[in-house]
Amino acid sequence: xxTQVQPKRKSFSQYKQFINTREYLSIKExxxxxxxxxxxxxxxxxxxxxxxxxxxxxxxxxxxxSLGVKSEWYSFxxxxxxxxxxxxxxxxxxxxxxxxxxxxxxxxxSINKKLAKEIDKLKCDILVVHDPQPLAAIYYCKKxxxxxxxxxxxxxxxxPNKDSFNFVRKYFEYFDRILLSSFDYINRGLDYNKIVIIxxxxxxxxxxxxxxxxxxxxxxxxxxxM
Numbered sequence: 001x002x003t004q005v006q007p008k009r010k011s012f013s014q015y016k017q018f019i020n021t022r023e024y025l026s027i028k029e030x031x032x033x034x035x036x037x038x039x040x041x042x043x044x045x046x047x048x049x050x051x052x053x054x055x056x057x058x059x060x061x062x063x064x065x066s067l068g069v070k071s072e073w074y075s076f077x078x079x080x081x082x083x084x085x086x087x088x089x090x091x092x093x094x095x096x097x098x099x100x101x102x103x104x105x106x107x108x109x110s111i112n113k114k115l116a117k118e119i120d121k122l123k124c125d126i127l128v129v130h131d132p133q134p135l136a137a138i139y140y141c142k143k144x145x146x147x148x149x150x151x152x153x154x155x156x157x158x159x160p161n162k163d164s165f166n167f168v169r170k171y172f173e174y175f176d177r178i179l180l181s182s183f184d185y186i187n188r189g190l191d192y193n194k195i196v197i198i199x200x201x202x203x204x205x206x207x208x209x210x211x212x213x214x215x216x217x218x219x220x221x222x223x224x225x226m
Contacts, residue, residue, distance in 0.1 A: 001076050001077055001078070001114060001115055001118045002042070002074045002075075002076050002115075002118040002119070002122075003074060003075055003076065003077065004072060004073065004074050005057070005061075005073045005074065005075050006073075007057070007058045007059075007061055007062055007073070008062065009062050009065075009066070010059065010062035010063055010066055010205075011066050012027070012028075012063055012066040012067050013066075014205060015063075015204070015205070018204055027067070028067070031067035031068055031069055032068065034068075034069045035068040035069060037069060037070070037125040037126060038070045038071070038072070038123070038124045038125050038126070039064065039069060039070070039071045039072070039124060039125070039126045039127075039128065040071070040072050040073075040074065040122055040124040040126070040127050040128070041057055041060075041061065041071070041072070041073045041074070041128045041129075041130065042073075042074050042075075042076070042119065042127070042128070042129050042130065042134050042137075043057065043073075043075055043129075043130035043131065043133070043134070044075060044076060044078075044083070044086070044130075044131070044133035044134065045075055052154065052200075053130050053131060053154055054075075055203075055206065056200075056203075057073050057130075058203075058206075059203035059205075059206060061073045072124070074122070076115055076118070076134065078111050078115075078133075079111075081107065082107065082108065082111045082133075083133070085100065085104045085107060085108050086108065086132055086133045088100055088104070088164075089108070089132045089164055089168065090131070090132055090155060092160065092161035092163075092164035093132065093155060093156075093157055093160045093161065093164055093165060093168070094155050094156050094157075094159075094160065095156075095159050095160060095161065096161060097161060098161075099161050099163040099164045099167075100163070100164060100167065105167060108136065109136060112134065112135075112136035112137040112139075112140060113137075113140045115134055115137040116137040116138070116139075116140035116141045116142075119134075119137055119138070119141050119144070120141050120142055120143040120144070124147060125147065125148065126147065126148045126149075126150065127144065127147050127148070127149050127150065128150045128151075128152055129149070129150070129151050129152065129175075130152045130154065131152070131153060131154055131155065132153075132155075132168060135151060135168060135171050135172075136168070136171045138151075138171065138174045138175065139170070139171050139174050148176050148177075149174065149175045149176050149177075150175060150176065150177045150178075150179060151172060151175040151177070151178050151179065152179040152198075153178065153179065153180055153181075153185075154181055154200075155185070156182075156184070156185045157180070157185050157186070157187040157190070158184060158185055158186060158187055160187065165187065165189065169189055169190075172190055172191070172194075173191070175194065176194065177194055177195075177196050178190055178191070178194045178195050178196070179195075179196050179197075179198050180195060180196075180197055180198075181197070181198065181199060181200050182197065182199070183197055
């Protein structure tokens, strides 16, 4: 069910041009303190199929490894029905009135139970789970007691559909930290002491962020408009 994603290698030294020397050396020093840790990230889609989260991990995983912090990334396969349900969860946690039926809730849990068995096979010191798709799996894992668990939510939880939020709320309790992208996204029903805000960032060396020449831009526009 789990498949390891292996993005292309990157070197942290390539990013020295974007930060000052003090920041660069500080990151290097902090990474040394974390060099004995293994971090595993889990999300629902790989770089080829995914959106923002997958694009973020495509940059993040190689950078961690370049800094000496052993990091791995796993995506998982599931029936299309599961992703239709998690899309509803995604939307309803951001305020959509369309919640889940009891049948859909049971199906979501059944897939996460299967995923939990796969996660239990992983060896790491820190486990980072991204967004609602694999959220419930940690609740059903049996071998993660000594592992630090982090849930990284990339959506706005401030005004969710109450039924959907109440459905997933208990799963948040099994994480040591809850990472959100903005203070505005905080839900009062979560443990405030666990919440950490990490603002979104872009990779200046990612293909879509590299500056185009006028010739390249013109060529691309002609292709789009054809």
